[in-house]
Amino acid sequence: EIVLTQSPVTLSLSPGERATLSCRASQSVSSSLLAWYQQKRGQAPRLLICDASSRATGIPDTFNGTGSGTDFTLTISRLEPEDFAVYYCQQYGSSPWTFGQGTKVEIK
């Protein structure tokens, strides 16, 4: 099973700042089959990024995914008030599909 470790656990930033979230895999993720999700309090997760770098439908270009192999990054170029949430990475390159433990982006 591929273990995904996200860092930092919590990121305290101000609106307008840049957020950089990391997701590290315990072994290489096949074909960069990695997704990112956003979850706001009391809501279901929302797909942001698939295939490590492809934005899902309707996701603004302030969200960018990069990476390959074992190291992946989600960058939010300029935080809007609605971007403060918990973010999860998920690999689907090998079974079982696994999630990271999440990074909370909070208002500083």
Added chain:
Amino acid sequence: EVQLVESGGGLVQPGGSLRLSCAASGFIFNDFTMIWVRQAPGKGLEWVSDIASDGDSPHYADSVKGRFTISRDNSKNQLFLQMNNLRGDDTALYFCAKDADDGIGFFDYWGQGTLVTVSS
């Protein structure tokens, strides 16, 4: 508009059973793999089970294997999760999710979840 609506959660004693349902609409249900993901209170997301579009090839997390059974009724656009021999660590919000394709492995739509509480 894609909609996924879960139901069937509740309070159950350890060792008990529950059957979760997910009603799907707004897409061709029998074209897509469907998934159950759970989230324990204050914790992260955990994939629980998935089932292919044709109802074959179910997969389960080790934590639920032998206790949970996933199924679907393509004629009624419904997904199910039969949960037996429930334990305290099964307490969670259970989400139904739609695969972006038939087994591709990431999830483009989610329901709002149904809460399962296992406690005496």
